Amino acid sequence: MPPMPDQAGLYRQMYRIRRFEQTVLDAFPKGVFYGTTHTYIGQEANATGVLAHLGADDIVFSNHRCHGHFIAYGGDLRALFAELMGKATGVCGGLGGSQHLHWRNFYSNGVLGSTAPVAVGSALAEKAKDSQALAVIFLGDGALGEGVVYESLNIAALWGAPVLFVVENNHIAQTTPIELALAGDIPARFAAFGIPCSRLDSSDALEIHAAAEAEFAALRATPGPRALVLDTQRFGPHSKGDDTRDEALMARIRQQRDPLRLLAPRLADTQRETIEAEVEAEVAAAFAQAEADPFPEAAA
């Protein structure tokens, strides 16, 4: 049996993502941020459970909803706030904004599905260099409408790319429910290319952690593409104020599928409260620092 995951660590990471995203949504109307945002509230267990298994040299590709992935990867909260504010201290110096992050081996891009071949190419490059590094790519159910994803699955399978495709199926693409966008089922898409695929319908960080652990172990043992479909729920709007779903349904989902609420009973109350207080302070400090940071200067 593998050792039990660090439950307190998982809780802390998810709470950091939650509080970061809530801060973004709360502060956006005040004009602190510029542009747009896509928050990860409700899906925190996915990034946290999956990226807990990442090796130092492994590569992560993310999408428009990238803040949670970035934070779980180890990204700095102040730099992420600053990037959303367009500050010089931002992750990409304010050039990328919310959807376009790069730090160490983490890359995100806002064009759905466009990252699939780039992730496959990165994995193939690492394989060619014999570095043992893997690539992990997060895709949403919405990206499954893009043709280049299927070209990429085909090539990944043909050329044995060491890549884990993580599909976060939150059942909605912007405002379009999955029933209006996706024919057939998701694992069958991977099966068609001979890519092993497992599926988990859970918001429990421990279950997701265990599922991802098995995927990483298999990928490291037998390099070649694999897929993990995580059925999940997006609690908030696609962006800021564009949620068209029924509020009663959303309340029920938030009640039943909250990763924090699911993990909290496994921690002692005092431990949980300490973590929460520490994270509150950390997020508040990061936000204040980013707010005080300078804007980049435009070239003359």
Added chain:
Amino acid sequence: MSTVLAALNRGLHAAFEQDQRVYLIGEDLLDPYGGAFKVSQGLSTKYPDRVWTSPVSEAALAGVAAGMALRGLRPVVEIMFGDFSTLIADQLINSIAKFGAMYGGDVAVPLVVRTPMGGRRGYGPTHSQTLEKLYLGVPGLRVLAAHALSDPGELLRRAILEDDGPVFFVENKLLYLRPLAAELQDFEIEQHTPPGAYAATHTLRLKGAPSAALTLTAYGYMAELAREAQLRLAFEHEIFCELVVPGQLAPLLPGGELDGALAASLEKSRRLLAVEEGSYTLGWGAEVLARAAQAFPGGLKAASRLAAPDAPIPASRPLEEAALPGVEHILAAVQKMV
């Protein structure tokens, strides 16, 4: 005698030999076929681990190359026909050309997309186009056009090995079998490399000719036709022209500045004819004329351009010949301008 095709093939072989990080991906690359136009011949035999023949998936190929480049390799992508470059447009514009700047400047994407463009082979509307104008205004993307005046294989080798940014490398199909730097004995050739570029602009004037009455500018295979027109204008009509042939089509100089070689030629001739095989509206020549107009606020004596009509390229030989600008079109246009 060497050809442009042989030179490009030598350039690829040299790049593979000199740097283990060079990979080639594309369709139908394996020997004995060696790519649809044979530019890649011999590579799969000599470097089987670094030549990846692929499914028909252009968009993914470009993206795979982008990922390889991000992770320190120097991939070359062969797109079989330039017409299919539309399939990689998203990867080119939203990923490959963007990564360097949008990630804050600490990421390099050293990759080369090679592709044949152009008509005059009867391949019809979807296999004959000259589409590079679609990529000329994409920030972060260098567009180079092979020509027969100097070694395009060396230019390709440098693009692969020395350029840390992405390059869209255009090879006109009719150039492939042209002899390399042949029949240039009548010309005096000056080379000028624009700031930030490594592909020289070539200025051709006939030896012993009087001061030029007009400046022709063209790139790629069209430069070959323009050179033929330049000779005939001199010998048959006593009209003397200079021909300016850029190797780099994009980026152009910042602030709308005109290429130095072109400016120097126009300083003397004050007449400009830009000729291209792509379609007329919003073409390369339009940008060249706009820049010339800004560079000469007092005005030029004449400025015009030739291009293909804004219509699909017909498959039928006489229709295709009539549509694409040729030597006779250039002769007629120049005679109207001087």
